[in-house]
Amino acid sequence: MVTGTAAPVKQRLVDAALDLFDERGYEQTTADDIADRAGVGRTTLFRHYRSKEDVIFPDHDRLIAAVRERLATSSADTAILAVTEAVRLVLLSYVEEADRARRRYAITSRVAALRDREIASVARYQRLFREFIAGWMGPAPADALRAELMAAAVVSAHNHVLRRWLRREAADPAAELEAAMARVVQLFAGDSGDGSMVIVLRDTRDPEQVVTAVRQALKR
Amino acid sequence: MVTGTAAPVKQRLVDAALDLFDERGYEQTTADDIADRAGVGRTTLFRHYRSKEDVIFPDHDRLIAAVRERLATSSADTAILAVTEAVRLVLLSYVEEADRARRRYAITSRVAALRDREIASVARYQRLFREFIAGWMGPAPADALRAELMAAAVVSAHNHVLRRWLRREAADPAAELEAAMARVVQLFAGDSGDGSMVIVLRDTRDPEQVVTAVRQALKR
DNA sequence: CGGGCGGCGGTACCGAGTACCGTTCTGACG
């Protein structure tokens, strides 16, 4: 048979889909159109991808599995490290296929159905992180909320940096993610959920000195 | 014509849909089934609801409009109040139709497509809160991240309480929401992104006294 | 050479969602 294109089928389908979505828009492109341009039958398209949307979306199943694995291989005291590294894993998977990621972003930004799809995927990551975080915390209701908030923060931080990079507003996404995650960790550092007190103050002196002074003042 | 049922069409459609989803499951129920049981034509169903999913979902469009309105009528110093009240607005709208909300939750929990739909709706609220929060903050990148994190936390806190109530784990959802929101506010209280210092301490004395003591100790 | 076997294409089908048209009922107005 003469096909003219020798690239793997899945690849050709992705290219065809991205091209067509750019040209005519997402809704105006049928599954037949994509299959035709890729030089395959419609059946073959749905053999390789579960749906029309799946064609251009990243392989979240594989990514989530990778994240789960990274989280699994961590002891209690390296938990935070595991989370930050797992998040970086996701970010880098986007950065690695920069071109396609940006094209996808341009399309998903305009199509409501695809936006919703993306959001649903994000929720799966958030769920994963929530369960992991809840795992190394107590079973108290306050802890459950804390885990929920932390997971949301982690995912939001990632998405914030990711979107900045997609919009070419972030030169060094890995570094920005590092900073954002540090921000998140700091945010929750002083929140144990019990009767602790949080005092915010502005002072130019060395933190150590300040802490010593405060400790001295509260001694009784 | 003899219809036997005099209730408004929209109401009958919702009841029919919930019943059928319980009996046969969501995918096993066609739009025709719902329309038939409600005693109307299929066309009428899609005249009242944009999709089969929409039949059982709350009227997020109206709710979001209400939230937006509540947020709009707030000055800079009542911003936090506006957010908490807006969130409570959403929670109460569920509590008001407790029965239906719980039936919906039971179904949504089991059907992936509906879960995704719900998540997408939540994202719309989150976006609203993010834009509002970003509005009364600076334009710096750090502020953008902060707004993102706060919005995520607010929405997560709400959902946490809502789900607890839906599962009958929360006797007084309004009070729990109040507590959860206070938790969120406290979480971000000491995070301005600049050089502020956050001190966490455990002390049983009155916070006012502690603050005074600290202030005294740091005077120079 | 023969017989699995995996990848592919085609056809037929289901169900959600849309467009369009004809009907009925109601209420206002001359």
Place this chain on the structure above:
DNA sequence: CGTCAGAACGGTACTCGGTACCGCCGCCCG
């Protein structure tokens, strides 16, 4: 009282995403 406008409804036909099934071809292995 007759009529006309408009809203709500039902039915038909169509598009398109997604599934099931079957038959074809090429390839590898014994």
